[in-house]
Structure formats: structure tokens, C-alpha cells
Amino acid sequence: MSSGIEQSELPEGLQEIFRLDGQRAVVTGAASGLGKMIALGFAHFGADVACLDIDQEGARATEEEISNLGHKSLALQVDVRDWESVLSSVQEVEAWAGGVDIVVNVPGINQRKPVLELEPEEFSEVLELNLKGLFHCAKAYGELMVSARRGKIINMASVLGLIAMERQAAYASSKGAVVQLTKVLALEFAPHNVQVNALAPGYFTTPLVRQIMEDEAWYQDVVGRIAQGRFGEPWEIIGPAVFLASRASSFVTGTTLIIDGGWTAA
């Protein structure tokens, strides 16, 4: 009896497996930083993109850039911490595109303080956005994908969800939880043909890390740990995000992809 291995054939259109033509993507946190890059990157690879953000003006600016590329785009003001706000965004996106193929959950904040100086409310504030906001979107959009029996969910974790660092109690806790939530979602949604993965960036030059970049000693300390000796440029998140959003990752689920210039290889 043949094992079938020698009969394996390359799929049709192999060179197109990273393309996102005709895909309907939702990117939360699309007004700024890595979310904006991912939204623009998806459009360059052929997707129509709904840009969701609490910052309405910023979301509109990203929408305009995508429309200028000749793709359909929609800007929605959404507070991902608010379950009702997320649910009404699902309705608006459905009315706009008739469904969703890709969701990227991006918004995140940090409170860089030692535990002894971190107020309980500050801890909750970080968890509320980084973890619960992401849960809201994964649940609401996941339900849509499960019933359509297709979809890709990408959650924004961080290297600090995998390793620890001083002054990162709230942030590292939230991102560690995102890594675990991603695995649970992957297991629950796999039978419904929905893949769920996470991105774990190291340091990228976005507004979120301004505090570090403005402190020379802190910046040198951080950059000294990165094998490639620099922060990532925001556009460098696009390749990994497109990989996880596209057919190129059709057998990848429950994983966290590290993009850190070799920081955690040491």
C-alpha cells in the first residue's frame, strides 16, 4: 500500500499563497503604530480593510490611505473594552462586507512601573484593554467566522508575554495571558476551520515605546540586548502578519510568532 507521500502535489497558484485578494479584514487599533502598518500592508496584498480604533480621526486617515490604494475600506470608532461597542462594530462590518475573513486584535497599553509603585487601578487598566478588549473581539468576530466555517484571527502579544522584565508586571501578565488565550481559541476554533495565532514583537519604533526612546540610558540598555542591534521599523511587522493572515499559514494554529531581531534567542 502506498504511503501517499510520493503522490503529494503542489497546490494551484503556489506563488500566490501570500496574497489577500478578495479577503475582508478587520484591524483594531488601526489608527497608529503596528495596527496601522498591518492595515496598510493587508491592503497592499489585496485585502479590503475595516479600520477600527477608539481614535476616530486616526482610523479615518488609515481608511483614506487604503481607499487611495484602490481597496474598499471602512473606518469605525470602537472602544474594544466595551462589549456593546464591539458587538455593534460586528453588525456594521457585516453590513459593509457581508462577513469577515481576517481579524487582527492590536490595541495595547503599558504602565512601566515597579510592582511597589503600581496602583491596583493601573494594573486593571492594562488588563482591561490588552486582555479583555482582545477577548471581546476574538469572541464577537470569532462567532461570525465559526458560523461561516472560515477565518484567521491574529492576536497581538509581545515578547514580554514569553519572558519577564522588571517594571512590566501588568503588561507582561496581560501578554502572557494573550499567548494562552490564543492557544485556547485555536483549539476551540480549529474544528470550524478558523486558525488563531499571535504575534510577539520585540521593540518597534512606535508611540508605545517613546518613553524608552527618550531616555538614552534606558534605550541603550534595551538595544544592547537585541542581536540585530536596533529596534524594528513598524513596516517590518507586515510580513509576519500577512503570513498568518494568508493561505501561506494554512497549517499553523495556536502559535506565537516572535519578531524581535534575535533578542530572545540569547
Ligand SMILES: NC(=O)c1ccc[n+]([C@@H]2O[C@H](COP(=O)([O-])OP(=O)(O)OC[C@H]3O[C@@H](n4cnc5c(N)ncnc54)[C@H](O)[C@@H]3O)[C@@H](O)[C@H]2O)c1
Ligand atoms: N511598539 C512596540 O515595540 C511593541 C512591542 C511589542 C508589542 N506591541 C504591541 O503591539 C500593539 C500595538 O502597539 P503600538 O506600538 O502600535 O501602539 P500604538 O499606541 O501606536 O497604537 C495603539 C492603537 O490602539 C488604539 N486604542 C487604544 N485603546 C483603544 C480602545 N480601547 N479601543 C480601540 N482602540 C484603542 C489607539 O488609539 C492606537 O491607535 C500593542 O498591543 C502592543 O502591546 C508593541
